[in-house]
Amino acid sequence: MCSPQEFDMSTAGTRMVTRSWSRGPGVGPRGSGEEAAPLPRGKSAAEGRKSHHPVKRQRKTQSLKVAYEASDGEKGEGIKPLKVPSWEPQDWQQQLANIRTMRSEKDAPVDQLGAEHCYDPSVPPKSKVKYIKQTSAILQRNYGGDIPASVTELMALPGVGPKMAHLAMAVAWGTVSGIAVDTHVHRIANRLRWTKKVTKSPEETRAALEDWLPRDLWSEINGLLVGFGQQICLPVRPRCQTCLNQALCPAARDSGGPVPSCTGSEGPVPSCTGL
Numbered sequence: 470m471c472s473p474q475e476f477d478m479s480t481a482g483t484r485m486v487t488r489s490w491s492r493g494p495g496v497g498p499r500g501s502g503e504e505a506a507p508l509p510r511g512k513s514a515a516e517g518r519k520s521h522h523p524v525k526r527q528r529k530t531q532s533l534k535v536a537y538e539a540s541d542g543e544k545g546e547g548i549k550p551l552k553v554p555s556w557e558p559q560d561w562q563q564q565l566a567n568i569r570t571m572r573s574e575k576d577a578p579v580d581q582l583g584a585e586h587c588y589d590p591s592v593p594p595k596s597k598v599k600y601i602k603q604t605s606a607i608l609q610r611n612y613g614g615d616i617p618a619s620v621t622e623l624m625a626l627p628g629v630g631p632k633m634a635h636l637a638m639a640v641a642w643g644t645v646s647g648i649a650v651d652t653h654v655h656r657i658a659n660r661l662r663w664t665k666k667v668t669k670s671p672e673e674t675r676a677a678l679e680d681w682l683p684r685d686l687w688s689e690i691n692g693l694l695v696g697f698g699q700q701i702c703l704p705v706r707p708r709c710q711t712c713l714n715q716a717l718c719p720a721a722r723d724s725g726g727p728v729p730s731c732t733g734s735e736g737p738v739p740s741c742t743g744l
Contacts, residue, residue: 557681558663560717565686567713568697577696600628620646631672639688648682649691650675653698660702660720660728702728 604626608614616637617623623634631647638646648654650671658664664677682690701708707728709715720728 556665558661561661561663564661564714564717565693567717568693571701571713572693572696575696577699579692579695579699597628603627604629616641618642618644631675636691645684645688648675648678648687650678651691651695652704653695653702654678654691656704657694657698657702660718661714662719 607626608616611617617626618638618641620631620634620638623629623637624631629637632649632651635647635649638644639649650658652671655668655671655674658674658678659667663682664674665680666677668674668677678690679687698704701712709718709721709728712718712721715721718728
């Protein structure tokens, strides 16, 4: 048995030895279990500790990634940032659901005849033949008889406007490059107040719709509204009594009843401009 004084000294000596061993040269950081390389001759312990001090690595700055989408549904024609709509029409989702219900039978002329109702009726036939001949020659010479796969190139063809270019991209190439807006879509969008302000042309309506309408709806909106305009929301004597949107239609509410016809016996009605 050791005396208390001897025990304390023994214990203290053990602690001193342990402390000296854990910090002595030739041993790595506490708990690492790795041996440090011996100091070169002539270097002090302080210099050795300094040379083996871990070097802090600088953090690489990370650039902020912003989502972009190709304009016109294609690469190489510029990019624009994804936009969050700051405005959307009131009740548009319920109005769209009602239009889908009214179009569920798929029995409108556009469902059977399609592109035959997409032409511009104001263009004389001899002008159309001229465009067809010119376009055919361009397609044979520049595209091997096929059609181009970009909105810009399609619109460069004689007689092809934005509506037909976007339709061609969707039908021929399976690419949703924009909303195809004809007179039906233009009229109905204004009647339902799907544009922030009254638009004067189909192209102006297209830009207004694309500003807020979710992109996943662009591909179906033309067919829905064209058939709806052919059967119910007619330009002359629209059938408001059978329309599921009668109570939700701003044009019907503003007129206090059925929407007035946009064409009278003397021509277009001034109050229906844009409808």
